[in-house]
Amino acid sequence: MSGRDAVVVRAPAKINVHLGVGPLRADGFHALTTVYLAVSLHDTVTARPGEGLSLRVTGEGAGAAAGPGLVPADRTNLVWRAAELLAEHAGVRAEADLEVAKSIPVAAGLAGGSADAAATLVALDALWGTRAAREDLLRLAAELGSDVPFGLVGGVALGTGRGEQVSPVLATGRWHWVLGIAGEGLSTPAVYGELDRMRADGRVPDVTGPRSAEPVLAALRGGSTAELAAALSNDLQPAALALRPDLRRALRAAGDAGARAALVSGSGPTVAALADDEQSAVRLAAELAGAGVFRTVRAVSGPVPGARPAG
Numbered sequence: 001m002s003g004r005d006a007v008v009v010r011a012p013a014k015i016n017v018h019l020g021v022g023p024l025r026a027d028g029f030h031a032l033t034t035v036y037l038a039v040s041l042h043d044t045v046t047a048r049p050g051e052g053l054s055l056r057v058t059g060e061g062a063g064a065a066a067g068p069g070l071v072p073a074d075r076t077n078l079v080w081r082a083a084e085l086l087a088e089h090a091g092v093r094a095e096a097d098l099e100v101a102k103s104i105p106v107a108a109g110l111a112g113g114s115a116d117a118a119a120t121l122v123a124l125d126a127l128w129g130t131r132a133a134r135e136d137l138l139r140l141a142a143e144l145g146s147d148v149p150f151g152l153v154g155g156v157a158l159g160t161g162r163g164e165q166v167s168p169v170l171a172t173g174r175w176h177w178v179l180g181i182a183g184e185g186l187s188t189p190a191v192y193g194e195l196d197r198m199r200a201d202g203r204v205p206d207v208t209g210p211r212s213a214e215p216v217l218a219a220l221r222g223g224s225t226a227e228l229a230a231a232l233s234n235d236l237q238p239a240a241l242a243l244r245p246d247l248r249r250a251l252r253a254a255g256d257a258g259a260r261a262a263l264v265s266g267s268g269p270t271v272a273a274l275a276d277d278e279q280s281a282v283r284l285a286a287e288l289a290g291a292g293v294f295r296t297v298r299a300v301s302g303p304v305p306g307a308r309p310a311g
Ligand code: C5P
Pocket: 028, 029, 030, 031, 032, 144, 145, 146, 147, 161, 162, 163, 188, 189, 192
């Protein structure tokens, strides 16, 4: 123990401003070229000294609000597994009282669970004084899930491999978005599976590798909202729309309400609508809240930093 009382770490949600999905690999994952952008919607992970490991999940995204069994407060939660993995790596006992205060909706395509796991690695590394090397934390994060390493890095990053190999990229702007969360969560494997079927039966063109992220990277370097709007793309979107046809209406509603562009975030069902500036985002959020197509609407901006102790 390092003798610290409590470590509080904020964990940002992400959107994928580019998601190029290659063929299914032998290990059950798809080769990806993706660009992650961390946005100002956070969960908070608090780690306190404790006997054994305990986990409490609180906040608007927890418990019954999320759906039965969606945020388990036991060893099946990625946060719990993050704690055990770091303890094993560092050769310490997995002892902590963990609390996750959830604002990021669950199973929404915003990588909330992954962000919580990344924040747990950071919080417990500080609480236990384990001082794990950055590369070790990134490796442990990759073991936990494809999106977890990005949770450590934050900002804007290119993801390759299955998404777990992340490298920061230059972005010269800050962009304003409205996140519209529509209906029940979508299962990530189900959405990838639907894309495979659509490619196999010719509903969408088949591919030999993931699409290049260059147009979106150029737009991020340049900082222009119009250029970014034109470059946004997500190969999982047709699959999410096939599973959830209502999302078409949600995307249309975002366009009608004045968004520069709108796309499904990750495997969905969240719709990320890009606004011209902060004021437009607030207006867009108000309009979309009244449109009746989303359960929750949030105005956010990004990039923001990855998991790090608050204060
Ligand atoms: O890595 P993670 O646990 O987040 O992945 C969840 C599921 O999403 C995988 O089991 C797989 O079905 C799908 N997936 C995929 N290709 C990726 C990432 C995830 O097929 N690159």
